[in-house]
Amino acid sequence: MATDPTRVAIVGAGTIGLSFAALHLTKDPHCEVIIHDTRPDLQEYVSSHLPGYLLDVDREACTRRLSFASEVEEAVKEASIVQEQGPENASFKIKIWPEIEQYAPKDALFWSSTSGIPASEQSKGMKDKSRLVVVHPYNPPHIMPLLEVVRSPDTSDDVVERTLAFWRRLGRTPVVVQKECTGFVANRLAFALFREACSLVTQGVVGVEDLDEIVRASMGPRWTVAGPFKAYHAGGGEGGLKSFMEKIGGTVQDCWEASDADVQKGNIRVGEDWQEEVCRQTQKAYCVTDTAERDQKTRKVLNAVKE
Amino acid sequence: MATDPTRVAIVGAGTIGLSFAALHLTKDPHCEVIIHDTRPDLQEYVSSHLPGYLLDVDREACTRRLSFASEVEEAVKEASIVQEQGPENASFKIKIWPEIEQYAPKDALFWSSTSGIPASEQSKGMKDKSRLVVVHPYNPPHIMPLLEVVRSPDTSDDVVERTLAFWRRLGRTPVVVQKECTGFVANRLAFALFREACSLVTQGVVGVEDLDEIVRASMGPRWTVAGPFKAYHAGGGEGGLKSFMEKIGGTVQDCWEASDADVQKGNIRVGEDWQEEVCRQTQKAYCVTDTAERDQKTRKVLNAVKE
Helix, strand or coil: CCCCCCEEEEECCCHHHHHHHHHHHHHCCCCEEEEECCCCCHHHHHHHHHHHHCCCCCHHHHHCCEEEECCHHHHHCCCCEEEECCCCCHHHHHHHHHHHHHHCCCCCEEEECCCCCCHHHHHHHCCCHHHEEEEEECCCCCCCCEEEEECCCCCCHHHHHHHHHHHHHCCCEEEEECCCCCCCCHHHHHHHHHHHHHHHHHCCCCCHHHHHHHHHCCHHHHHHHCCHHHHHHHHCHHHHHHHHHHHHHHHHHHHHHHHHHHHHHHCCCCCCCHHHHHHHHHHHHHCCCCHHHHHHHHHHHHHHHHC | CCCCCCEEEEECCCHHHHHHHHHHHHHCCCCEEEEECCCCCHHHHHHHHHHHHCCCCCHHHHHCCEEEECCHHHHHCCCCEEEECCCCCHHHHHHHHHHHHHHCCCCCEEEECCCCCCHHHHHHHCCCHHHEEEEEECCCCCCCCEEEEECCCCCCHHHHHHHHHHHHHCCCEEEEECCCCCCCCHHHHHHHHHHHHHHHHHCCCCCHHHHHHHHHCCHHHHHHHCCHHHHHHHHCHHHHHHHHHHHHHHHHHHHHHHHHHHHHHHCCCCCCCHHHHHHHHHHHHHCCCCHHHHHHHHHHHHHHHHC
């Protein structure tokens, strides 16, 4: 029995939108992608920017499955998935979902790529709030495997399950976030380390470039292979994490207290004085970074750990 | 002109000692390693455990360059490097360095593998405190490239420079830590993220295994390729980190504040109630972890990013 191809409506043609469009087109050789955006040069803009995201594939074959829509109705009326990455403000999102709901097929999945506006907020004007779930990527989504599936209290289990199944079929790593917390999980974790990094640089313990080198030669590769809990569980030997905390816990607590004291001392809040020196060192070290090179290396790393 | 082979005296035959011995023997085909430990079965113990650390090499050729010493004098008298990884207590280290200093050649380098006792403390009884520097590995050192070179206010520039040159010649990643802060840098950074991880699990936002999956599919590979400063610098586009902080800074600050509130709410201190549930979930998820498999995958990841 032939199944209909997946039809993805991409709402918003920014960098995330194009990256997701490329991901769908390259990972599923049958899916069709329709891009909606109100910019007048939409087709021209996508045609010139999308090829950079289409890696190791027949670009022409991919773009044959791509179309455009200037109106929401046209974009979503036959969609099996509507993926929204419009402006990052609540009022835009609260306004567009009822419109999408009105025109999209009854069983279409509704995903928002927002990095911070929860589905419970976005769905305020919807008739059926159970249909919406946040699918937050780690940039850029055509390279990085993670998708945080952040459910609202209203999101149905069926929507969550179908969302997970979809992304697993494409070889990505969807993970359910059970509560709509500030910043979701990946950014919360990364920003916690980033604050400590800013604090240590501000205290003069280490420079920006050396700190980056430390992470690249230790936690980066370690956490590519085993996450922090698994890593420390191994560190505890046969007794696991419990044993690790018994043996090393004193040092861990000392570090946490030293961190708090240093963050306090350096006044590590966004916009305070420390920021200038950290930005200056970073600019001096890296000028403009080559994300194409970064993405190519990242793919090699991801392949190495997959094998 | 023939140069004398490097002679490394390993003081303390625990897992770090054996891992370092293996690193020297496999990375430098001419170096000689002498292991000192007071355990009566030293030779037998090393012979049965060391082979597990000697990867992709002629083990017999390696062990021909290995010898043993039950006395400090014998171990260090011809050493070019003395690398200490004895018991992690200050009194042991304060006592052994003057003894090493008495017997070792005048130009031998003195390194401690301690994860927390600074050189300024360890060197208290030494005649020449400028000779000692901490060389803290990220475990296990025969796999992980990082070496934190933590200088005391007394450590000489010459000692630091020779230490860096040595490790660079062996293809490792030595990084100077300029101030002796609590926990040095790698653990401070990792424990900051770990605290946030414990806090999010305690709040019920995400489970232990899912949190590990999030890190493995996002920050792990990203930070293997580019450290946090370089990564956010790229995130800011042409304006770099400065621009990133202008655009995303509000979210960053919101996350930091939410983190502090959650850590407070969960009473995330070592030994408090939250710990039991986190350890239970970790034990359930991983039982006993296979570090050989982890190390093999880590080597693949490191090779992928090196190419």
